[in-house]
Amino acid sequence: MYSDEISTDYEADIELQLENGKVYRYKGNGRYKGINARMERIKVKDAGVYDVQ
Numbered sequence: 001m002y003s004d005e006i007s008t009d010y011e012a013d014i015e016l017q018l019e020n021g022k023v024y025r026y027k028g029n030g031r032y033k034g035i036n037a038r039m040e041r042i043k044v045k046d047a048g049v050y051d052v053q
Contacts, residue, residue: 007033 011029018024 007031 009029009031012027014026014028016024
């Protein structure tokens with residue numbers, strides 16, 4: 001694991017393609033402030049539903 005300090009504006013188009021065939025799309029923007037800690041994998045517990053195909 002490694003980390004760094006961040007204060008960055010962001011804008012994102014996110015697409016999640018699940019093994020069950022569902023696709024979720026999100027748009028977002030803002031300013032991230034804090035410490036970014038990264039490992040090899042990210043787990044999503046609850047992403048919500050905005051645009052489902």
